[in-house]
Amino acid sequence: MKKGIHPEAYRFVIFKDMSNGFSFITRSASPTKEVGTWEDGKEYPLVKLEISSMSHPFYTGQNMLVDTAGRIDKFKKKYAKK
Secondary structure (H helix, E strand, O other), X not given: OOOOOOOOOOEEEEEEEOOOOOEEEEEEOOOOOEEEEOOOOOEXXXXXXXXXXXXXXXXXXXXXXXXXXXXXXXXXXHHOOO
């Protein structure tokens, strides 16, 4: 590998899918200011995800509706009168 092109700040990070609560831990250099507690009782940096392999229809084979910002409700209200 070429030297000086890869980040040096690799550490264990918790990634949490906010649509279903699924979490996994892996090494990453993702910047985050939040901290979460893993199953071993230790605290690690936390990255919140809107969708992961546990909630994405391609991986699950199911069509799930993930609406974290209320966009569908806004759309229905806007076009309900028409």
